[in-house]
Amino acid sequence: DTEVTQTPKHLVMGMTNKKSLKCEQHMGHRAMYWYKQKAKKPPELMFVYSYEKLSINESVPSRFSPECPNSSLLNLHLHALQPEDSALYLCASRGDRGPMNTEAFFGQGTRLTVV
Amino acid sequence: QQPVQSPQAVILREGEDAVINCSSSKALYSVHWYRQKHGEAPVFLMILLKGGEQKGHEKISASFNEKKQQSSLYLTASQLSYSGTYFCGTESLNSGGGADGLTFGKGTHLIIQP
Numbered sequence: 754d755t756e757v758t759q760t761p762k763h764l765v766m767g768m769t770n771k772k773s774l775k776c777e778q779h780m781g782h783r784a785m786y787w788y789k790q791k792a793k794k795p796p797e798l799m800f801v802y803s804y805e806k807l808s809i810n811e812s813v814p815s816r817f818s819p820e821c822p823n824s825s826l827l828n829l830h831l832h833a834l835q836p837e838d839s840a841l842y843l844c845a846s847r848g849d850r851g852p853m854n855t856e857a858f859f860g861q862g863t864r865l866t867v868v
Numbered sequence: 869q870q871p872v873q874s875p876q877a878v879i880l881r882e883g884e885d886a887v888i889n890c891s892s893s894k895a896l897y898s899v900h901w902y903r904q905k906h907g908e909a910p911v912f913l914m915i916l917l918k919g920g921e922q923k924g925h926e927k928i929s930a931s932f933n934e935k936k937q938q939s940s941l942y943l944t945a946s947q948l949s950y951s952g953t954y955f956c957g958t959e960s961l962n963s964g965g966g967a968d969g970l971t972f973g974k975g976t977h978l979i980i981q982p
Binding site for chain 2: 786794795796797798801808809843855856857858859860861862
């Protein structure tokens with residue numbers, strides 16, 4: 754299994770809602786990532802988890818809250834988002850956070866629209 | 869720091885060749901190349917590590933010049949399926965010797981016409 758599975762595929766939420774994005778992989782990868790991608794822009798790194806611990810937070814607003822309950826699962830909790838947060842949210846996983854020549858496997862993403 | 873990609877866009881006829889460049893002002897450990905089609909996730913093409921090695925896969929190959937901190941992606945005899953946006957992702961080692969995730973260039977939009 755070389756897949757990274759993200760759910761839901763699409764999400765529409767109001768600015769007062771609380772929702773969560775889910776990402777799952779069963780490749781035994783110990784590094785997991787959240788990226789945000791706006792239309793016609795490159796993916797931007799948000800968070801890095803290594804061995805279920807948050808190692809990098811790229812100055813992301815607190816209305817985004819990541820969680821890594823176990824080595825296979827990564828969540829992104831959303832609360833009080835703004836319309837400008839509408840984007841494609843990509844999850845990726847990788848063998849290790851260390852200097853290894855491993856590729857990052859990307860999920861298909863969750864397309865989020867904030868209304 | 870975001871790597872710089874060039875050109876921003878390329879239009880080719882099927883069968884023509886293309887070169888996409890990626891450069892960084894920061895010392896790099898690795899360069900990753902991805903292709904993304906509209907509405908889909910990025911798909912991995914190849915990784916290059918410092919050491920100036922060149923890799924290839926069928927008609928797509930790439931090189932990494934460590935001294936210049938530059939990488940180039942070569943698409944030979946392009947096919948319609950090569951259309952999409954190509955991103956280079958770069959990675960440097962942090963003070964702890966770990967790698968902190970990819971920083972992507974702005975992308976090169978490639979259109980292959982029949």
